[in-house]
Amino acid sequence: MAEATGAIDEASNMKVILKHYVSGSPQETDMHLTAGTIKLKAPTDSNAVVVKNLFLSCDPYMVFKMMKLDRHYSESYTPGLPITGYGVAKVLDSSHPDFKNDDLVWGLTGWEEYSLITETNHLFKIQHTDVPLSYYAGILGMPGMTAYIGFYELCSPKTGEYVFVSAASGAVGQLVGQFAKLQGCYVVGCAGSNEKNKFGFDEAFNYKEEPDYNAALKRFFPEGIDIYFDNVGGKILDAVLLNLRVYARIAVCGMISQYNLEQPEGVHNLTSIVMKQVRMQGYLVFDYYHLYPKYLQMILPMIREGKVVYVEDIADGLENAPAALVGLFSGRNIGKQVVAVNCV
Amino acid sequence: MAEATGAIDEASNMKVILKHYVSGSPQETDMHLTAGTIKLKAPTDSNAVVVKNLFLSCDPYMVFKMMKLDRHYSESYTPGLPITGYGVAKVLDSSHPDFKNDDLVWGLTGWEEYSLITETNHLFKIQHTDVPLSYYAGILGMPGMTAYIGFYELCSPKTGEYVFVSAASGAVGQLVGQFAKLQGCYVVGCAGSNEKNKFGFDEAFNYKEEPDYNAALKRFFPEGIDIYFDNVGGKILDAVLLNLRVYARIAVCGMISQYNLEQPEGVHNLTSIVMKQVRMQGYLVFDYYHLYPKYLQMILPMIREGKVVYVEDIADGLENAPAALVGLFSGRNIGKQVVAVNCV
Numbered sequence: 001m002a003e004a005t006g007a008i009d010e011a012s013n014m015k016v017i018l019k020h021y022v023s024g025s026p027q028e029t030d031m032h033l034t035a036g037t038i039k040l041k042a043p044t045d046s047n048a049v050v051v052k053n054l055f056l057s058c059d060p061y062m063v064f065k066m067m068k069l070d071r072h073y074s075e076s077y078t079p080g081l082p083i084t085g086y087g088v089a090k091v092l093d094s095s096h097p098d099f100k101n102d103d104l105v106w107g108l109t110g111w112e113e114y115s116l117i118t119e120t121n122h123l124f125k126i127q128h129t130d131v132p133l134s135y136y137a138g139i140l141g142m143p144g145m146t147a148y149i150g151f152y153e154l155c156s157p158k159t160g161e162y163v164f165v166s167a168a169s170g171a172v173g174q175l176v177g178q179f180a181k182l183q184g185c186y187v188v189g190c191a192g193s194n195e196k197n198k199f200g201f202d203e204a205f206n207y208k209e210e211p212d213y214n215a216a217l218k219r220f221f222p223e224g225i226d227i228y229f230d231n232v233g234g235k236i237l238d239a240v241l242l243n244l245r246v247y248a249r250i251a252v253c254g255m256i257s258q259y260n261l262e263q264p265e266g267v268h269n270l271t272s273i274v275m276k277q278v279r280m281q282g283y284l285v286f287d288y289y290h291l292y293p294k295y296l297q298m299i300l301p302m303i304r305e306g307k308v309v310y311v312e313d314i315a316d317g318l319e320n321a322p323a324a325l326v327g328l329f330s331g332r333n334i335g336k337q338v339v340a341v342n343c344v
Numbered sequence: 345m346a347e348a349t350g351a352i353d354e355a356s357n358m359k360v361i362l363k364h365y366v367s368g369s370p371q372e373t374d375m376h377l378t379a380g381t382i383k384l385k386a387p388t389d390s391n392a393v394v395v396k397n398l399f400l401s402c403d404p405y406m407v408f409k410m411m412k413l414d415r416h417y418s419e420s421y422t423p424g425l426p427i428t429g430y431g432v433a434k435v436l437d438s439s440h441p442d443f444k445n446d447d448l449v450w451g452l453t454g455w456e457e458y459s460l461i462t463e464t465n466h467l468f469k470i471q472h473t474d475v476p477l478s479y480y481a482g483i484l485g486m487p488g489m490t491a492y493i494g495f496y497e498l499c500s501p502k503t504g505e506y507v508f509v510s511a512a513s514g515a516v517g518q519l520v521g522q523f524a525k526l527q528g529c530y531v532v533g534c535a536g537s538n539e540k541n542k543f544g545f546d547e548a549f550n551y552k553e554e555p556d557y558n559a560a561l562k563r564f565f566p567e568g569i570d571i572y573f574d575n576v577g578g579k580i581l582d583a584v585l586l587n588l589r590v591y592a593r594i595a596v597c598g599m600i601s602q603y604n605l606e607q608p609e610g611v612h613n614l615t616s617i618v619m620k621q622v623r624m625q626g627y628l629v630f631d632y633y634h635l636y637p638k639y640l641q642m643i644l645p646m647i648r649e650g651k652v653v654y655v656e657d658i659a660d661g662l663e664n665a666p667a668a669l670v671g672l673f674s675g676r677n678i679g680k681q682v683v684a685v686n687c688v
Contacts, residue, residue, distance in 0.1 A: 237614070252614075252617045253618070255615045255618055258615050259615070264613065264614070265612070266609070266611060266612050267610060267611050267612075268607065268609070268610050268611075270577060270581070270599065270602075270608070271602050272626075273596045273599075273624060274597070274599055274627075274628075275626070276626065277626050277628055277631070278626045279623070279624070279625045279626075280617060280623070280624040281622075281623045281624070282616075282617035282620065282621050282623075283621050284618075284621055287621070
């Protein structure tokens with residue numbers, strides 16, 4: 001009988017494995033798919049849960065975990081093991097008092113069909129299912145919180161201010177722009193494509209078509225920039241520094257243009273920080289998860305009333321996950337890049 | 345009788361004139377001394393005061409006012425007129441209700457023997473004269489407030505933190521280091537000389553003798569840096585960015601290494617701002633003068649009890665003022681550079 005249950009509890013489990021540490025831009029060939037098995041039973045007294053993964057989130061920070069770096073800000077992945085990331089999942093078995101079978105959760109999970117999650121600190125129970133489940137990998141999950149914290153908590157926006165957002169069609173940028181519009185700000189976004197105004201910005205431009213970023217910013221911001229939500233760093237940041245207004249704020253969410261360079265680009269215009277009395281703040285959303293309930297209170301009605309839209313780019317199936325992840329770094333995705341796994 | 349009074353009220357007045365706008369490092373020859381006269385009477389109903397200047401303060405920001413710049417943060421000087429700056433002075437005549445004859449004041453005045461001050465917003469009456477008067481051009485004036493605001497208000501220091509100060513022997517840096525020591529921090533300063541430990545820092549180094557700033561910082565801060573008080577920007581800032589601890593704070597008081605460059609140096613390590621969740625804040629002390637009474641309450645007892653020392657480099661006479669000012673940019677001064685004028 002015990003053996004029979006064991007047999008029933010074990011499932012085949014497709015996984016996305018990191019082949020080796022990456023240097024420079026990650027490639028699809030840095031990962032491979034492999035079949036394994038998993039016991040669909042959480043060890044007794046382990047506080048762990050076993051989940052069926054439904055959506056996996058492709059996020060820029062994951063590239064650091066694919067590298068072996070001194071300057072990393074989280075532990076690297078282990079070559080030969082599945083990579084991990086944010087996802088939406090369904091609890092199949094739980095030995096944790098806060099989670100029970102069939103609960104829907106979002107948080108850190110594995111890039112595989114089923115995962116045993118032993119670190120449940122960053123696992124949130126999903127309470128509202130009248131919105132698309134995949135949103136918990138985006139607007140209702142880590143990227144949504146990232147936009148919320150960076151814009152509202154760090155930039156203290158005021159009505160009428162001039163806001164610039166880079167990577168404006170990404171998971172975070174598209175939300176920052178919408179938050180800024182709802183706040184009564186003038187908002188310009190830039191991205192690596194021509195999906196102009198898709199997100200209701202006042203203006204948008206494709207940085208690949210602008211030979212002179214400084215000139216572009218002067219065109220869109222003749223009065224200068226009060227708030228810059230930085231996702232890219234490098235040359236765009238440098239041009240922004242030349243176009244800041246006094247008391248400008250820069251929330252540094254990421255510097256994706258720099259992560260894969262051997263030698264990061266030089267930023268020349270930092271004297272603006274003194275000249276214009278600028279505050280520049282880097283942050284990780286993990287430090288602000290205690291504000292998640294407050295965020296949900298704000299964002300759920302906005303979603304339900306159609307005041308914000310959230311564009312997703314959903315890749316279908318774990319076999320397409322490596323390409324989806326790699327695409328983030330070439331600006332391939334329009335909207336939040338998600339991978340649907342196991343969705344029925 | 346009126347004519348006789350007029351004659352008595354007029355005095356000869358030596359002035360330091362800006363010859364022409366400066367580009368690059370200012371030179372003594374960019375200024376010249378000229379003799380003039382001044383009426384020692386404040387126009388009736390003008391709210392102005394006429395003062396006898398006692399000490400003039402040489403401050404890095406003055407170089408901007410010597411240039412004709414787009415990116416300036418205060419109005420340029422006018423070639424042919426005396427330059428202006430902070431100073432300590434004695435009121436000779438006043439039509440302002442807050443100031444009376446023989447009051448001692450500090451604030452913005454002219455580089456000349458006597459000045460008619462019409463903008464009295466930034467003029468403070470000196471209430472405590474048991475301390476050296478020249479201190480009101482330094483520790484008890486604008487530079488003191490600059491150190492106080494940058495360190496306490498912007499960096500929120502905690503006991504045991506690791507603090508690095510550049511331009512550590514200057515008007516502001518020497519105080520930041522002492523404040524940090526009094527706060528129970530570990531403090532290292534760097535300067536362009538070997539006046540090691542003159543200001544009671546834990547360690548100090550001469551950046552001119554360090555071929556590799558990153559290596560120097562790793563040696564002095566094996567645990568990394570929590571607070572960087574930046575007076576210089578450029579290559580030292582870039583090395584600091586490589587050695588920051590998580591949640592580090594950078595108060596950007598100045599970037600003196602960059603002001604006279606045609607093309608500012610590139611700073612390559614800004615990704616640390618995200619990786620280490622760093623806050624970097626530029627500021628001007630003018631925005632914080634409402635806190636001056638609070639600062640005096642803290643600093644006066646410290647001076648009287650010998651808990652802080654303040655090193656001054658006092659040049660004697662207006663004729664030596666241009667050389668004293670220019671010396672700031674070659675790191676000539678040890679301590680706060682002041683010019684004594686009219687001191688008897």
